[in-house]
Amino acid sequence: MSLKKTKIFVTQPHLPPLEEFLPYLEKIWKNKQLTNCGPFHHQLENELCDYLGVEHIALFANGTLALVTALQALKITGEVITTPYSFVATSHSLLWNGIKPVFSDVDPDTLNLDAAKIEAAITSDTTAIMPVHCYGHPCDVDAIQEIADRRNLKVIYDAAHAFGVQDEGGSILRHGDLSVLSFHATKVFNTFEGGAIICPDAEIKLRINQLKNFGIVDELTVVAPGINGKMSEFNAAFGLMQLQHLEGALARRQEIDAHYRNNLQNIKGIRCLKDAGERVANYAYFPILVEEYFPISRDALYNILKENGIYSRRYFYPLISDFPMYRRLPSAQPENLPVATGAAQKVLCLPIYPDLETMQVETIADLIAAQS
Numbered sequence: 001m002s003l004k005k006t007k008i009f010v011t012q013p014h015l016p017p018l019e020e021f022l023p024y025l026e027k028i029w030k031n032k033q034l035t036n037c038g039p040f041h042h043q044l045e046n047e048l049c050d051y052l053g054v055e056h057i058a059l060f061a062n063g064t065l066a067l068v069t070a071l072q073a074l075k076i077t078g079e080v081i082t083t084p085y086s087f088v089a090t091s092h093s094l095l096w097n098g099i100k101p102v103f104s105d106v107d108p109d110t111l112n113l114d115a116a117k118i119e120a121a122i123t124s125d126t127t128a129i130m131p132v133h134c135y136g137h138p139c140d141v142d143a144i145q146e147i148a149d150r151r152n153l154k155v156i157y158d159a160a161h162a163f164g165v166q167d168e169g170g171s172i173l174r175h176g177d178l179s180v181l182s183f184h185a186t187k188v189f190n191t192f193e194g195g196a197i198i199c200p201d202a203e204i205k206l207r208i209n210q211l212k213n214f215g216i217v218d219e220l221t222v223v224a225p226g227i228n229g230k231m232s233e234f235n236a237a238f239g240l241m242q243l244q245h246l247e248g249a250l251a252r253r254q255e256i257d258a259h260y261r262n263n264l265q266n267i268k269g270i271r272c273l274k275d276a277g278e279r280v281a282n283y284a285y286f287p288i289l290v291e292e293y294f295p296i297s298r299d300a301l302y303n304i305l306k307e308n309g310i311y312s313r314r315y316f317y318p319l320i321s322d323f324p325m326y327r328r329l330p331s332a333q334p335e336n337l338p339v340a341t342g343a344a345q346k347v348l349c350l351p352i353y354p355d356l357e358t359m360q361v362e363t364i365a366d367l368i369a370a371q372s
């Protein structure tokens with residue numbers, strides 16, 4: 001079978017046999033509670049707290065609503081310093097709250113916000129920092145917290161890529177004031193669509209629970225203009241089933257990561273991003289940088305892979321700061337963001353997902369090698 005006929009996408013969800021999901025559906029059919037924080041919602045919150053090693057989690061219908069609500073919960077206003085090297089939802093959540101994003105450049109090794117550059121972006125209107133653990137690699141959390149403490153800023157992590165990632169002290173989701181996860185179908189752990197906010201205490205979780213349910217406290221009391229951000233029972237049930245398979249899925253991702261590194265290490269002009277010191281990684285993405293001295297351009301390589309049925313993705317190109325709703329901001333100018341601008345020109349995320357076969361990894365690596 002030629003690769004031309006098999007399309008390999010950058011990611012693909014692992015779906016266990018359908019029969020495995022039926023008992024969950026039967027339970028929903030029996031108790032007839034479809035949403036509004038039912039038994040599966042409750043159970044998934046508990047199991048995720050155990051799995052992730054966090055105290056409090058609030059589930060959401062998707063990660064973007066969770067980001068928007070996290071900003072509301074902390075009453076963030078004015079300006080927020082964030083990274084241009086992410087998925088647009090990061091900055092969009094600021095615009096949805098009437099907040100001005102201020103872009104700051106990234107670190108060349110991790111492609112996370114460069115902590116050394118954050119301070120120069122702070123003004124009297126700055127109220128928070130919103131970093132992203134890009135590709136699941138931890139940000140420089142200590143340096144960011146030090147700046148936040150000294151300048152009296154909140155820190156909200158977009159941890160959409162960082163499910164299950166741990167540093168020396170435990171879950172990286174414990175850092176900052178709040179961390180936000182996405183359980184979109186393309187992520188390491190998915191609930192079809194879904195997301196969550198990791199909360200440091202029961203009080204803020206209660207506030208977030210109100211905000212994700214229209215601001216309702218009880219039948220007679222509404223305390224805030226909340227949104228409908230609730231996760232349904234169907235999604236929560238799927239998440240519970242996924243959790244059963246996660247260990248195997250992560251182990252397979254790790255193998256694929258190792259195969260790629262082995263097969264690409266001697267190709268001049270192809271640089272694999274090195275791990276960023278996490279104790280437990282999640283192998284959510286496999287980014288490579290196509291350097292200038294590689295014989296063909298990043299986009300030419302992207303197209304050759306595509307012609308061969310391999311759909312890599314240019315995460316993150318274009319930069320968020322290049323989209324029309326952002327590009328007129330002074331902080332969005334490429335001169336302000338040289339490292340992010342360079343990375344966006346070079347990056348290619350190769351397919352990585354549990355059902356990707358070793359043979360396919362080797363074919364992809366061979367195809368890249370053949371261009372060198």
Ligand SMILES: *Cc1c(COP(=O)(O)O)cnc(C)c1O
Pocket residue numbers: 062063064065086087089090132158160161181182183184193194195
């Ligand atoms: C996927 C993603 C989101 C958005 O999550 P959804 O669940 O799709 O709304 C936000 N930020 C980053 C960095 C993401 O990758």
